[in-house]
Amino acid sequence: MGAAGSGKGTMSAKIVALEHIPHISTGDMFRAALKEETSLGLEAKKYMDKGLLVPDEITIAMVEERLRKDDCKAGYLLDGFPRTLAQAKSLEKMADEIGRPLQIVLNLEVSKDLLIKRITGRRLCPVCGAIYNTEFNPPKVEGICDNDGAALIQRKDDTVEQLEVRLKEHNDNTRPVIEYYRTHGLVHEINGEQATDDVFNQIVNALDTVRN
Ligand SMILES: [Zn+2]
Structure with a gap:
């Protein structure tokens, strides 16, 4: 979890390379579904064309389809999902169904000032x-x-105005998801303001706490 500019993409790439698990990014999935013109992709496009958020049920269906593939049996990394409490609750159900419940939630914290510098620069x-x-x-x-x-x-x-919109969305919808996972004891706070290697070291240490 983390706001736009928190380094989620960079860290996700390093995690999947270390753990040899698939990287499930809803952003990438939407782009791929649009390109392949799948029925879910075309459905999502109707909303994206109007500048609206894709409804939860479409996003959830897309993730569910992905989680049921064989390569997720040994684990997976979710990036950009869940973004709402409804998505989190659906995920809990489908993750249980495939026998791979969530083990850890990494929350990348970066101050707004630094996010602005990263995004606008x-x-x-x-x-x-x-x-x-x-x-x-x-x-x-x-x-x-x-x-x-x-x-x-x-x-x-990549403007301050667009960042404000994304941060508001993150605060309104995603903060409650982090709180929800906090009550389940799954959240590890990661200081995302350090150098890339230092951020990744914190992540490796956090992952070690849940390794079987
Ligand atoms: Zn170049």
């Missing part, structure tokens, strides 16, 4: 996909990719 290379930050990880030449010399771009929704 983010620049992408449209050619090779490299990600830079004007403050924390600048390219050698301003605005130019180190790898291929392409002009860097800023994503349209």
